[in-house]
Amino acid sequence: xxxxxPLLAIFPVTFLTVxxxxxxxxxxHPVRWESGSALPRFVMGEAEESATSSDDTxxxxxxxxxxxxxxxxxxxxxxxxxxxxGRAQWGxxxxxxxxxxxxxxxxxxxxAAKHAExxxxxxxxxxxxxxxxxxxxxxxNTLSAEAKTPSPERVQRxxxxxxxxxxxxxxxxxxxxxxxxxxxxxxxxxxxASRSAWFTSYGEFLTPYLEAAERTKTNTFVIGTELNxxxxxxxxxxxxxxxxxxxxxxxxxxxxxxxxxxxxxxMPVSHLGVDAYFPVQVDxxxxxxxxxxxxxxxxxxxxxxxxxxxxxxxxxxxxxxxAYHAPGDFYTKNAVNPEVxxxxxxxxxxxxxxxxMQGVYWWSIWFDDDPNDAPDDKVASRLDFAGRPLTExxxxxxxxxxxxxxxxxxxx
Numbered sequence: 001x002x003x004x005x006p007l008l009a010i011f012p013v014t015f016l017t018v019x020x021x022x023x024x025x026x027x028x029h030p031v032r033w034e035s036g037s038a039l040p041r042f043v044m045g046e047a048e049e050s051a052t053s054s055d056d057t058x059x060x061x062x063x064x065x066x067x068x069x070x071x072x073x074x075x076x077x078x079x080x081x082x083x084x085x086g087r088a089q090w091g092x093x094x095x096x097x098x099x100x101x102x103x104x105x106x107x108x109x110x111x112a113a114k115h116a117e118x119x120x121x122x123x124x125x126x127x128x129x130x131x132x133x134x135x136x137x138x139x140x141n142t143l144s145a146e147a148k149t150p151s152p153e154r155v156q157r158x159x160x161x162x163x164x165x166x167x168x169x170x171x172x173x174x175x176x177x178x179x180x181x182x183x184x185x186x187x188x189x190x191x192x193a194s195r196s197a198w199f200t201s202y203g204e205f206l207t208p209y210l211e212a213a214e215r216t217k218t219n220t221f222v223i224g225t226e227l228n229x230x231x232x233x234x235x236x237x238x239x240x241x242x243x244x245x246x247x248x249x250x251x252x253x254x255x256x257x258x259x260x261x262x263x264x265x266x267m268p269v270s271h272l273g274v275d276a277y278f279p280v281q282v283d284x285x286x287x288x289x290x291x292x293x294x295x296x297x298x299x300x301x302x303x304x305x306x307x308x309x310x311x312x313x314x315x316x317x318x319x320x321x322x323a324y325h326a327p328g329d330f331y332t333k334n335a336v337n338p339e340v341x342x343x344x345x346x347x348x349x350x351x352x353x354x355x356x357m358q359g360v361y362w363w364s365i366w367f368d369d370d371p372n373d374a375p376d377d378k379v380a381s382r383l384d385f386a387g388r389p390l391t392e393x394x395x396x397x398x399x400x401x402x403x404x405x406x407x408x409x410x411x412x
C-alpha cells in the first residue's frame with residue numbers, strides 16, 4: 001500500500017515571480033536529479049551548461065567483517081545492458097523510511113530484490129536510494145538520524161543487492177521537512193544559527209554513509225539536495241573535500257529547478273543533477289508536444305541547446321486533473337487521470353533526449369511498497385507511478401529507446 005507521501009516542499013511563488021517574471025501556481029514539490037559520469041570538479045555556470053560489489057557487514061554492524069552472501073541478493077536478477085560511462089542513466093528514485101518496527105535484514109534484502117526485478121522489467125539500468133535525515137528547525141545547527149533513518153549497515157545491504165544485479169547506484173540523503181513548518185518552511189530556506197556548526201554536524205552524519213557507499217562501490221553520492229539557501233557557502237569546500245577522501249566515486253549535488261533556471265549553481269562538486277517540476281500552463285488534454293515545449297521554455301531560461309552535463313535527478317507528476325500547473329503537488333488529490341501522468345513522463349523523456357542529457361530518475365517508489373501492486377487512490381499519493389499501466393508503458397518506452405546517452409554516437 002502507498003499511504004505515505006514523499007517529503008517534498010514548495011518554493012515560494014513570490015520569489016519566482018520576481019526573479020523570472022512568470023506568474024504561475026506551483027505545487028509542493030521541489031526538484032531533484034541524479035548524477036552522471038565522473039567529470040572534473042567544476043562550479044556550475046552559464047558556460048558549462050550552453051560493476052563490482054564489496055564486502056557487506058555482519059549483523060552487529062562491524063564494517064571490518066564480511067557478512068555471508070545474501071540469500072535474497074540478485075541471483076538470476078541481472079540488468080540486460082548495464083550502464084557504462086557516457087551511456088544514458090535510466091533510473092528510479094527509491095525512497096526508504098524505516099518502519100516503526102524495524103524490518104529484518106532478510107526482509108530488506110528480499111524487498112530490494114523485488115524492486116530490482118521490477119526495475120529490470122521496466123528496462124532501468126540505474127537506481128537512486130534516497131533516505132531521510134532530520135533537523136530540529138529552520139535555524140537549527142543539528143542534523144541527525146532518527147528512527148525513520150536506515151542505518152549505514154542496512155543501506156549497505158540494500159545497495160549490495162542492486163550492485164550485484166548490475167545497476168548503476170546512487171546514495172542520496174535528503175533532509176526531512178517535518179520540523180520546518182511546511183510548506184512555508186522547507187529545506188531550501190533553512191538558515192542555521194551557526195553555519196560552521198551546521199557543516200560540522202552534517203559531516204559527522206554523512207561520514208558513515210559515505211563509508212557504506214565506498215564499500216559497495218556506489219557510483220554517486222549526493223552531498224546535498226535542494227538546499228537553495230546554503231548553495232555557495234564556503235563550508236561546502238571542506239565538506240566535499242572530506243567526502244572525497246572517504247568516497248572514491250562521484251560526489252554530486254541535486255539542485256532545485258527554480259534555482260537552476262534562475263541563476264548560477266555554485267557548488268564544488270563533480271556533477272550537478274536537477275530536480276525538475278516545471279509548471280506548464282496547459283489543459284489536461286494537452287499533447288505531449290505541448291508539454292515538451294513547456295519544459296523547453298523553462299530550460300531555455302538557463303541555456304539553449306544540448307545539456308550533456310546535466311541529469312534529471314528527479315521528476316514526476318500526479319496522475320490527476322490539473323497536475324500540469326503544479327507537477328510537484330502531493331497534497332492535492334484531484335480526480336485520477338492516468339493520461340496526465342503518462343504524457344508528462346513521455347514528454348520529460350523526450351526532453352532528456354533532445355537536450356542530450358545524462359538521463360532521468362523518476363520520483364518515486366517507496367521501499368516498503370510492492371511495486372507490482374496498483375496504488376490505492378483513496379490513500380496513496382497521486383505521484384505514485386508503479387502499478388499505473390499507462391505510466392509504466394511510458395517508462396519502459398523511455399528506458400528502451402534508441403537514445404544511448406550523451407557520450408555515444410547515437411545521442412541525437
